[in-house]
Amino acid sequence: xxxxxxxxxxxxxxxxxxxxxxxxxxxxxxxxxxxxxxxxxxxxxxxxxxxxxxxxxxxxxxxxxxxxxxxxxxxxxxxxxxxxxxxxxxxxxxxxxxxxxxxxxxxxxxxxxxxxxxxxxxxxxxxxxxxxxxxxxxxxxxxxxxxxxxxxxxxxxxxxxxxxxxxxxxxxxxxxxxxxxxxxxxxxxxxxxxxxxxxxxxxxxxxxxxxxxxxxxxxxxxxxxxxxxxxxxxxxxxxxxxxxxxxxxxxxxxxxxxxxxxxxxxxxxxxxxxxxxxxxxxxxxxxxxxxxx
Amino acid sequence: xxxxxxxxxxxxxxxxxxxxxxxxxxxxxxxxxxxxxxxxxxxxxxxxxxxxxxxxxxxxxxxxxxxxxxxxxxxxxxxxxxxxxxxxxxxxxxxxxxxxxxxxxxxxxxxxxxxxxxxxxxxxxxxxxxxxxxxxxxxxxxxxxxxxxxxxxxxxxxxxxxxxxxxxxxxxxxxxxxxxxxxxxxxxxxxxxxxxxxxxxxxxxxxxxxxxxxxxxxxxxxxxxxxxxxxxxxxxxxxxxxxxxxxxxxxxxxxxxxxxxxxxxxxxxxxxxxxxxxxxxxxxxxxxxxxxxxxxxxxxxxxxxxxxxxxxxxxxxxxxxxxxxxxxxxxxxxxxxxxxxxxxxxxx
Numbered sequence: 001x002x003x004x005x006x007x008x009x010x011x012x013x014x015x016x017x018x019x020x021x022x023x024x025x026x027x028x029x030x031x032x033x034x035x036x037x038x039x040x041x042x043x044x045x046x047x048x049x050x051x052x053x054x055x056x057x058x059x060x061x062x063x064x065x066x067x068x069x070x071x072x073x074x075x076x077x078x079x080x081x082x083x084x085x086x087x088x089x090x091x092x093x094x095x096x097x098x099x100x101x102x103x104x105x106x107x108x109x110x111x112x113x114x115x116x117x118x119x120x121x122x123x124x125x126x127x128x129x130x131x132x133x134x135x136x137x138x139x140x141x142x143x144x145x146x147x148x149x150x151x152x153x154x155x156x157x158x159x160x161x162x163x164x165x166x167x168x169x170x171x172x173x174x175x176x177x178x179x180x181x182x183x184x185x186x187x188x189x190x191x192x193x194x195x196x197x198x199x200x201x202x203x204x205x206x207x208x209x210x211x212x213x214x215x216x217x218x219x220x221x222x223x224x225x226x227x228x229x230x231x232x233x234x235x236x237x238x239x240x241x242x243x244x245x246x247x248x249x250x251x252x253x254x255x256x257x258x259x260x261x262x263x264x265x266x267x268x269x270x271x272x273x274x275x276x277x278x279x280x281x282x283x284x285x286x287x288x289x290x291x292x293x
Numbered sequence: 294x295x296x297x298x299x300x301x302x303x304x305x306x307x308x309x310x311x312x313x314x315x316x317x318x319x320x321x322x323x324x325x326x327x328x329x330x331x332x333x334x335x336x337x338x339x340x341x342x343x344x345x346x347x348x349x350x351x352x353x354x355x356x357x358x359x360x361x362x363x364x365x366x367x368x369x370x371x372x373x374x375x376x377x378x379x380x381x382x383x384x385x386x387x388x389x390x391x392x393x394x395x396x397x398x399x400x401x402x403x404x405x406x407x408x409x410x411x412x413x414x415x416x417x418x419x420x421x422x423x424x425x426x427x428x429x430x431x432x433x434x435x436x437x438x439x440x441x442x443x444x445x446x447x448x449x450x451x452x453x454x455x456x457x458x459x460x461x462x463x464x465x466x467x468x469x470x471x472x473x474x475x476x477x478x479x480x481x482x483x484x485x486x487x488x489x490x491x492x493x494x495x496x497x498x499x500x501x502x503x504x505x506x507x508x509x510x511x512x513x514x515x516x517x518x519x520x521x522x523x524x525x526x527x528x529x530x531x532x533x534x535x536x537x538x539x540x541x542x543x544x545x546x547x548x549x550x551x552x553x554x555x556x557x558x559x560x561x562x563x564x565x566x567x568x569x570x571x572x573x574x575x576x577x578x579x580x581x582x583x584x585x586x587x588x589x590x591x592x593x594x595x596x597x598x599x600x601x602x603x604x605x606x607x608x609x610x611x612x613x614x615x616x617x618x619x620x621x622x623x624x625x626x627x628x629x630x631x632x633x634x635x636x637x638x639x640x641x
Contacts, residue, residue, distance in 0.1 A: 016533055019576055021553050026531050131342050161586045165316035168344025192585045196320075219576040223583035249576040 001238065002152055002186035002209055002265070005052040006290045007281060008077065009045045010242065010270030014038050014061055017270075019219075019247025028272060038064035044277040046070050048285070049292055052151055054268055057082045057141045065148060075151035079190060081137040081159065131174050134159075138178050153179045154211060157190035164197050169204050176208060188240065192220055195227040198237055209265055213243035216250055216258040229262075238265040245269060245280075252283040260287060299325040300387075300602045303362045305353070305377055306369035307331040307339070310391050310418075313587045314366045317595045319345065320584050324599045328360040332369075353377075357384055364414070364602050366595070367391060371474075372467040375400040382407050387414035389598040389608070393478050393622070394615030396469030398640065401612075401619035408612045416598040416608035417615030419482040421537070423593035425578045427483060430541075430550050434487055438563045439543030442488065445521030447539040449480040453527040454502055463503040471505025473498065473625055477525035480537055482610065482618050484523070487541070488515040490617065494624035495634045501528055511625050534588075 016029035031037050038060060042053065054077040055061045065071050142153065155175050163171035172189070179187040187208055191197045194212035201208065214232070218225030220243050232239060241264045245255040252269075259267060267284065271277045285292065302324050304315045311331065319326045329340055330350045340349040350356035357380070364387040367377050374395045381388055388408075394417050395401040408415040421427045434442065454472075461467040468474065485491065496511035508526035540549045546559035557571040584592045594609075601608040620640045628635040 016531075019553055020574065022536055022538065022551060025533075029531055029533075158586070162312075162316050163344070165320045165584070165586055166344045167319070167346075168342075170342060170344055196584060217576055218580060220580075220585070222580065222585055224580060246576040247574075249574055 002188070004151060004209075004240070004266045005050070005075070006266050006288065007050050007284055008052045008054060008240070008266050008268040009042070009050050009277075010268045011053065011055045011061060011079075012270045013272045014064075014270075015056060015058060020249070024248070024272070031272075033060055035060050035063035035067055039068050040274050041271060041277050042068045042070070042074070044274045045271075045281060046074065048278065048281045050281050051075060052077060052266075054079055054154065055145075056080075057144060062144055071148060075149050076145055077152050077154055077188070078142060078145045078150060079154040079156055080141040081156055082141065131170055134171060134174055135178050138175070139182075142183065150183070150185055152186050152188050152209075153183065154188040154190050157192050157211075160189045160191045160197065161193050164191070164193060164200055167200075169206075172201075172204070172206060172208070176206075190242075193222045194239075195221070195223045195231060198231050198235065202235075202237075207237070209238040209240055211240040211242055211268065214239070214241035214259065214262060214264070215244050215246040216254055217246040219243055219246040219249065232262055232264075236263070240264065240266045240268060242268045252280045253287070256284050256287040297323075298603065299323055300599050301325050301327040301361060301363045302599070303328040303330060303356065303360065303365045303386075305330045305365050305367045305381070306373075307333070307336050308368060308370075311366075311368035313591060314368055314389075314391075314595060315343075315345065316586055317584075317592050318366065318599070320586075320592070321596050321599050323603055324595075327362055328356050330356050353380060357381075362386055364388065364598070366598075370461045370467060371469055372396040372400075372461070375404055378404050378407055382411045382413065385411060385413060387598075387602045389416040389418060389595070390612070390615070391418040392420075392482075392615070392618075393417075393469060393474050394612055394619055396467060396474075398619050398623040401616045402641075405612045405616040414598070414602045414605065414608060415612040416594075416601065417610045417612055417618075418594060419479060419610045419614070419618070420588075420590045420594055421479050421483045422486065422610045423590040423597065425581045425589070426550060426552075426555055426573070426575055428581075429573065429578070430548065430555060431486060433548065433555075433557070434541075436564060438545065438557070438559070438566055439541060439548055440545035440563075442519050442541055442543040444542040445484070445488075445519065445539060446524075447480055447484065447521060447537070448524040449477055449535060449537050450525070450529050450532045451476060451527050451535040452530050452532045454507055455528060457502050463505055465505050468505065470622065470626065471498075471500070471503070472507055472525050472527045473509050473622055474505075476527055476535060477509065477523065478618055478622060479535070480523060480525070480539070481621050482614065483537070483539070484513065484515075484521070485614070485617055485621065488517060488519045490516045491621050491624070491637050492516045493634050493636050494621065494628050496625040496628040497632075498626070498629040506629075509625065509629070511628070513621070 013028045014032040016025050018025035052075045056079050176187045179185050189208050190211045213220035221228045271280050302318050318324050328348050334351040337349045365381050367390040493514045498506035498509040501507040507528040511523045514520045538551045549556045555573040562568050582592050597609045623640050624635045
């Protein structure tokens, strides 16, 4: 079974995500648009012993990793594929056209890294072979992270939930096979539908850690907070908690206190500044009784 | 044992929205995903390995002849909405059509007339009607918390178009328009649902990158006397997702609603709301949806349609509502072209 640090630094803020206000979102976009500000947060987290970091395939994060002096001492949890980028471009080129375009863009890079394999595999896009396509997307996006240590690879929640709602076990099977066989890593599934996903995985006989919202307010806990809590109580499935501060509506003290009696493998939390990094992770260590690294 | 009736649904069009609705319908207990249609034959391969276990057709008539359906979700390019609806209404299928209702006012009128004459359940995909925060504001206004509403200002932005774009979406003839038709229409529906019918419109639009408009500003005067501004752009940096900001002024105070929160300021206590500030954040509201895919509201939108089909009641957003939005959009375009105030009675 996968071994992860108990505390993981999230990356939503680095992508400008805020559930509190537009002004906060804009501040994050502007502030973390400069990679040195991401590096400052990474430094602060590292100094507190937080050495695992979820990240998406975005330019500012990749530049920050290049600049971070401890980048070879941390573990990454890439979240792939970058669904929002595909969704945004799909209006112009269609879903598959967007993927073809993306595949073409990284083709030169792939040629260097993997030889001429990528060009041939674009056929899977043209033939609408979604499963082959998933393999390609994993390879395309992970290429940028290969020079760092990866603790695991997380399937984006929108992909997991699309597989779930299509009852498509093949997507999950192929994802875990690629991550295990090609990268020698354990996969993780992100979801916004924990209460539906977990019973389905059990029925399919699949045991992969799930990263899902878990917080005192029940924010994004589907179908209900109570249903999710019951599942956590009654199963021993490995859970990685996210949205633990309910998108910024809970203090770290309240957010982490709620988790003390919940069985979780790890906790992911994003921060918006260096002082917030020190406060949030210190409180987490204290309340969740995680010894200093 | 009696089997619970399920609505048999076909998805028409398997682009981005079609894939999303396919997945959502598949998760609604009262629905049975029954067939999929797209003109692109190669999508058969996609459907084959999608795990959906439903037949795929690239011939609409064949699908309708071979499969028994109760309802359809139309997700094809906007200019095909009317011909699709004409075909599907012959089979008396209930229909949810992705917004906007049609690519032109004339087509929208024909669709509304079709639906009215056929006695089918019809819904338009205006998502904000199904999002918890916006529903709460509708209740607040209906309960008279703000008192008489006299003024508003509103905007909807997304960072999407910063260069010349290709495809049907950016062709006025095929998509019906640009950011007003495809982005502002969400906000226009919301304003219409809050304040009622529009009386006059004065607007300006600008095209920066293609033949359709990329930004617009309008002054809307509602029949009930409320007056306000609408500002829209898809060529503005800093908005990774569509973002709505609406401030409403009434005799009892003001209310601001965004994607993230409601901020209510009252001069005196009204009902359960105290004097001065009440802040309600998205994360504070209880979950109103069993499932989430593609963002808040999509599952609720599809579920409302399915339940409306089962219960033979009107859907939350009807084609008549879709037509009203289309009339306001048309007034915006006519005003932008004529550079004059356009009355909605001129639109017909």
